Amino acid sequence: MMQQIWDLILGFLTSKYFLQLFFIPGIAFIGLFTLIVVWFERKLLARVMLRYGPLHVGRVAGILQTLADTLKLLFKEFIPPRKAYKLGFYLAPVFYASVPTLALTAIPFSPTWIVYPSDVGLLIAYAVIACTPILPIIAGWACNNRYTMIGGLRIIFQDVAGEIPLLLSALGVVMLSGSFNLVNIVNAQSRYWFILLQPLGALVFFISLIAMVERVPFDIPTAEQELVFGWRTEYGGILFGLTMFGEYISLAAGSLLFSTLYLGGYLGPNPFPGFIPSDFASMAWILLKMAVMVTVLIVIRGAYPRLRIDQLLNLGWKWLIPLAMINTVLTMLMIYFFPWVGGA
Amino acid sequence: MSTVKNTIRPLVLAFSHVFRRVFTAKYPYEAPSRPSRCRGRIMLRIERCISCGTCEKICPNIAIKMVKLKGSDKLCPQIDFGRCMFCYFCVSYCPAEALIGTELVEISVYSKEKLIYPPEKLAEEPKWPDLLPKPKRVKLRVVGRRGAGHVEIGRE
Amino acid sequence: MKESNAALLKSRWISWGPVHPASGQLRVLFDTDGEHLLGAKVDIGYVHRGIEKMAENRFFIGVIPMLEKICILDASNYDLGYVRAVEEIHGVDVPERARYIRVFMCELNRITSHLYWTALMAAVTGFYTILMWAINDRELLLDLGAEYTGQRVSYIYIIPGGVRQDLPSGFKEKAFEFLDYFEQRLKILYDTFFTNKLFQMRTSGVGVLKKEDALRLGAAGPTLRGSGLKIDVRKDDPYEVYEEMDFKIPTGERGDAYDRCMVRFHEMEQSTKIMRQALESMPDGPVKVRVPWIAPKGEALSRVEAARGEADFYLLTQRGSKPYRLKISTPSFKNLYLFSHISRGHLVADLPVLLFSLDPFPLDADR
Structure with missing residues (x-):
């Protein structure tokens, strides 16, 4: 019985449905997409405007800026x-x-x-x-x-x-x-x-x-x-x-x-x-x-x-x-x- | 036809600016160099001051007050930089050249009272605030095809 | 039915400002039917500082830093107006070189002011790229101004009797380098912003001010010239050395917001031209003569063409070291008066465009 349930879970984890739900086009994709695209938009738009854009958060070119902003929004009333x-x-x-x-x-x-x-x-x-x-x-x-x-x-x-x-x-x-x-x-x-x-x-x-x-x-x-x-x-x-x-x-x-x-x-x-x-x-x-x-x-x-x-x-x-x-x-x-x- | 041109051209120009030089100076890591006539924090040379009080009279903002030096009867200017607007009339009209200009403009502090500089503090050499990192000095230059931007001095 | 409609309308007076992303320190009250403006009026007075009264308690020279704060974007032109009034009372002759430097200075200020307006105009139409570009280009000119005055915005450079200091050595070359670059940038601004099809759509046909209305309602500066009237103090009543300069007065045809924008753009071009001429034909010599501390009894009126239009300074003195009365008439006040006229029959979305096509500066209107 345990074996069957285990197989079921394992089968689901390796199935396409699981990958679709959690990776593409699921949670991981939409999450990462928004995080990266917001950063990319700010960065590219900044270059069009002759600015730097996000620079400090996350060591490399402010890549974690969106994550930091999201966290800030989460803690706000x-x-x-x-x-x-x-x-x-x-x-x-x-x-x-x-x-x-x-x-x-x-x-x-x-x-x-x-x-x-x-x-x-x-x-x-x-x-x-x-x-x-x-x-x-x-x-x-x-x-x-x-x-x-x-x-x-x-x-x-x-x-x-x-x-x-x-x-x-x-x-x-x-x-x-x-x-x-x-x-x-x-x-x-x-x-x-x-x-x-x-x-x-x-x-x-x-x-x-x-x-x-x-x-x-x-x-x-x-x-x-x-x-x-x-x-x-x-x-x-x-x-x-x-x-x-x-x-x-x-x-x-x-x-x-x-x-x-x-x-x-x-x-x-x-x-x-x-x-x-x-x-x-x-x-x-x-x-x-x-x-x-x-x-x-x-x-x-x-x-x-x-x-x-x-x-x-x-x-x-x-x-x-x-x-x-x-x-x-x-x-x-x-x-x-x-x-x-x-x-x- | 001009409609299409006027719609497409801004797009092309905007995209071409991605490859231009970034204009921003990363202050306070990079500080733009100040012109030689920069009106920064005013410095007092006590030994040259003749206590005439011209600066007190000329100051349009009533920022200057003549006060006694500590331990002597000599009157010297005390400047409230919270009121000062850096017109430098006091420097221009000082008959003994006791008040001189400096390049330092980073004089912000947390309380208003600290902006009142008594003569002793005015006489100190201006120094870059400890809170900020030591900046690279950059200069606004128009260089080549990538446009204007701040270039580090010595590496133009 | 009618009463309920009226009650609904009464509750629909919407305040636009003074705390709003695009309003500045003034308030626009507007009444709407859906998106249509039924009426709009400007409410100024939020930043009144009583500068005219304050001027009576300062020395003649001490008034200058304060006068600049009327319109800090356009400091030199206001200085010049007041300083010319003081000089008229004293009857001093300003050295020729100082006159050229003053003209150079004023035109520099006109450009920085117009660039700031370009940035604001771009921002209110949601075009943030131009906001950044215009501010960046303005930075070059501010740097150039700081080179010989020591300050970036609040110059306090023009004083009775001339200017405070001569130009530094090597200034001419640097100025020409910057002006060359600035002309390139103006062309880019023209291609990206002023002829942008979408910007044209936003501004053309909006806020039409007819020639006769402009005269009747007392418009000033680029707003007046946008309606097709060739009125400019620099040509009509030349002061300093504007007579010797070769420049045109750009005018519009239809008098809508787009024409007013284009007038300001062409003025920037003309100002660069004037700056070049002033630098090239600048004679050598002193830049300052002594002006006595105590003024004789007298009165003087001086007109200058500031960036926003004609500014008049009326100075009355008794024998003494302070002005007895200083009356300033500023262009923003005249132009804001037009707002309820030109906003008739437009949409809510036009409101910022209408307001900023007049290039208002609340501090300038309130004094």
Whole structure:
């Protein structure tokens, strides 16, 4: 009996599910990713601004600065506003941090390494992305503060303007590969990455992605100069840390989705086929592509001012949605006249 | 067309700055060199002071007060650096050149009272505070294609 | 229904400042309907220090350090205005070399002030890279100023009768080296910030101030010139040696926030030009003449073009060593007055852009 239980535990510890839960894309990955990417963002942005960035904590280039900040946030008291709706106030950041991690379950890290293999993987990712904006709205309303309320209202507008082109632009990819299954989409790119066949769609997807993850130039809901800190104004301590965590997980999910749809996902040559398992090589490739995406997003933060909400709406409704539709039509024509381009 | 240019060019320029020289000086490990006319903490040469009181009258902030030296009747200036704004009118107008300027600006202390320098303390040579590490002296220079930055003196 | 709406609106007066990441030491009260501004007004007076009254208790020379604190970013221009008033009362003639150094000094200050404004303008639009770049470039000029005055910001260098010290030896070469580099940096700032498409989108069409409104409401400085009016004390009523300098007055066309920004940028270019000319054509000679301690009875008015606009100094003296009355008229006060006019019909998100396109300095407005 003991032996059986032991075998069960050992079997679980060495199984793929355990590795997926605790390593990629599980706890270790999201934890390390946020710690490193926050440090990397501060460091790279500092170099763009001709500064040093974190320098002292952790001996080498301040690499432990994020960890120190997280610890500091953990030990801080969080004070809810007196007239706040407490349940919403406490729960919104918790869910804001945890919901985007679900999007990672749909992303294939190798042909077989996928937490929830499904024929509609892309739709699952979109469903999760569509869920996240509700939480800031709840938070903004629950804080009972004018700044947070305006921040929450802005999120509604921003997400409606950003999500539709995000969905429409991916339609071209689906048509080319003939599947909603992300593994099939990646495999369809074995000849050309879709960014080469769909530059317009990739651009629209990229811009609306920035709007969805609320980064500069579309960090309108948290505009510091107008709204103090938007819907997060009242949060302190680890609740604030969780909102930041959720933001960076959204960033990771967005970059992974972009790499999967347009940059060939996990596809890439394995330098030592006998030596390195093909799963690891695939993971390394998709993580590398994600790192490039994150770098681009960070440099964009250093190169542009923030737009206004009406300008974002103009951009979304008058430019991105028509462009996404044009892209769909162009893809149809492409498939009709050159049927060999698609992977299907 | 100019729209595309005006959107892409900032991105390229911002990224190119990653490879430029970092501008920041790592104060207090590196201290930028001070110009020779730097207006730092004021120093008093007691033996040259003629107790005329010009400094007391000229001081716009009433930071200077003439007090008696310890153990003698001679009047010498006492400067409250908490009030002083380092205009150096006292140094400029001192007829005997008893008040002279120094380069030290690191005179912060924890209590206001310690900023009141009686003549004896004013006469001391300025010295770098013990709390801070001994700094490397750097200088702001415009060097080559990597732009301006702080360069260590002697290694320009 | 109407009453309840009115009650709701009443409760929606939002204070923006004086404790806010982007406001400075002033308060903007605004009323919104969603994102739309229904009205906005500026509330100043948080940093009033009574400098005019304090000046009556100081020696003529002791007023200078205090006057610089009216607008510390733009110290020399304010010094110059007051010092010229004192010189007029005494009737002294300032040596030619000192006049050139003063012009050099004032233009240096104009650039540092405009660079600081660039940094703030970038910060309020969420563009922190330019905030750092502009502050870094400003550092070069502050270093240059410290080379001959000894202070980085609060110079206290222009005094009645000339300037305090001559330029140090080897200064010219260093100044030219820095100016060359600074011109390169200005070009980079132009490419990255002033012509940035997103910055153009943020500022163009925002806060339009028409020509006649600018005149009627008494705008000053770059704000006035942004509306297309060529009014500049340096040209209209030249003081010191501005007559001999060759420079243009940049003006805008539409009078929106973007035009005001571009006017300030082109002013920086013109100021570099003036600084070069001043250094090149600087004659040799003394830099200071003695000005008596006791002033005769008299009154004087002097105008200078400070970085934010025209600053006027009216000085009244009885026979004595202290001013009897000093009245200062500052540009920020005139420009902040425009705020409720130009903010009509804009969005909440435009508020910081509107405010900082006027380049306000609360200390300058309050005195």
